[in-house]
Amino acid sequence: MSRLRRIRAEAVAAWHSFLRRRTAVFFTFFFPVLLVVIFGALVRTQPTGGGLFAEPAAYYIPGYLATVVLFTPLSRVGSEIARHRDDNRFEKLATTPLGRGEWLLAHTLVNVAIIGLASLLILGLVVVLTGAAVPITPRLALLGPFIVGAVVLFCGFGAILGRLSSTQDGVIAASNTIAFPLLFLSDTFVTLELLPGWFAPLVDLSPLTYFARGVRALTYGPAIEAPYGRELAVVAVLAVGFFVAGAYAIPRTD
């Protein structure tokens, strides 16, 4: 009970802190909306049918979801750690019963809630603005575990970035530098056919690739029979690994 009490206290404080930073709330939800509007509704395919965004709209659902699943935890957890360090909050927390894993779990839960809401918004917008057809099947429910797994993974990654970067600015710069290539080179918006052949093995090294392929197998009609078990397992294993590494990376001392 004490552990639950601690995690609840930390999560409630983090949730209120997030909701009261109106700019952060606005851009957390506005960024994916912007992406859907630009890439889903404004950008047109070439008349010959080639180029970027030539696939059916639902093909890109994993890409839109990946933007929030990737960017939000990386920047939020990383900068929260930098903010905690600047304000000597970890020095205080180190003398309380709250463990590092509990701290990260609390902040991960907040991110799961935020990104869950953002994901629902994205799905709705994609359907409404692009006319994407998402097959309603029982396996669609597995979207939740994929999103939760990826959020946990990137919260852990964000914690590592927060530990390595000395300032909030540094965290934001590092997370953008890492997230931008990951977003476009993980079988999300850019199909493998548009990349050089030698690059394909590198795509397989990105954790986001497994999220994208798994989500596509759940939400994209032509891929609806594709297997997703391996992708979910990879995301789950990486989530555990990054969470443990992230918890270990959270500073307890100076």
Added chain:
Amino acid sequence: MNEAVVAAGVSKRYGETVAVDDVDLSVADSEVFGLIGPNGAGKTTLVRALTGTTPVDGEITVHGEAPTAVDADRVGLLPQSFSPPARLTARELIDYYGGLYATARDTDDVLSAVGMAAAADSWYETLSGGQQRRVCVGIALVNDPDLLFLDEPTTGIDPAGRQSLWSLLEELADGGTTIVLTSHSMTEIQRLADRVGLLQDGRLVAVGTPAELIDSHGGESQLVIDTDQAAAAVDALTDADFAATPGSTEVVVDGVSPVEIGDAAAVLSTAGIEYGSLAWSEPSLDDVYLQLTGEAFAAGDADSTAVATPPDTPSPTGTESRQEGAQ
């Protein structure tokens, strides 16, 4: 008496800089121990060492265990330069930090104790600096700790708020809480601390009760005479076996007990020397600090000066490091 905190041979280096140098220290259960010293002397690093938030060389035990292994529910800490989440209210902050412990004091009681009941529902970032510090003190107290580390708890708090926090800390100490306190306010330390340790360049150069330190290092009581006839006053007082030294518009007489003030005044009257005031002071922790650190003392922390003036003479005011009395 049991020792709440024991440190033996504690050292901490940051590269070439020695922050804490071979410090031995013990704090008994229910004791209030004050740490004083100039900026950069190592006070905060030593507090961090004692709370296990920085790794150090040497041995430290807190309630008989390593600082990182001690039951966190028994320890409270107010770090220096600590800021909690800025967009939570004072009440939410007390609730939040209280929720990190197995049991916590009632939130309203804590807010009242630190004088924040009226502003309990204001966001932390909208509070004044002194109010923010009071909330931070409340956060440190929320788990009702047996051992409380406070690193400059009253920084930025106005005099009334300081007095109120001192009373609170005295109540805690009377209730058996062990307190390790750092401060630049000698008044605060002299009022609260059972024993004082003075850090200089990372070394603990003196430890004792305030009275012991003042006896050892504070120097003698002084009588300061404000007069334009300093040379004549020195001659007259010296003839009467007073240890008088001249200044430009004053004479300082060392080693004057309160009962001798009248004698000194009589000597001046007999010699026909006019003076503006007589100000008597006894040595204080400020003098100990100045003596041991060799620092010039910045006025502002000393007790208010009380001076006596003869009838129909102007009453000068001023501040000094010493605790003063009137005659």
